[in-house]
Amino acid sequence: MREIKESDWKIFKELLGIAQERFCQRALSDIVGIIETTTNTSYERFCEIYDLLRDRNKELVESLSELRRSTAIYQLLAMKRLELVTEKEFARFSEETQNRINALLEL
Secondary structure, X not given: OOOOOHHHHHHHHHHHHHHHHHHHHHHHHHHHHHHHOOOOOHHHHHHHHHHHHHHHHXXXXXXXXXXXXXXXXXXXXXXXXXXXXXXXXXXXXXXXXXXXXXXXXXX
């Protein structure tokens, strides 16, 4: 994929931290939900939390961990797919970048 244009790169850098925070907050909320489940044993809940953290960590590393222009489109695609950016935030990007992301989402 082509690198992201400069104006979009500046927006992306700003939103990456916000997306990471939202991603982690969701994971923590899911963990709280698991902890509060009283129908499972402590062992079952522990294993479920472990699995959740393993999966979310992999997703975080693959999608949101590096700040590189060469991967910004891929990361923005992941942020959009995971609903980590609002429509208002996404609308800040250039029409070209929005169209690229929307086209990729349709695949």
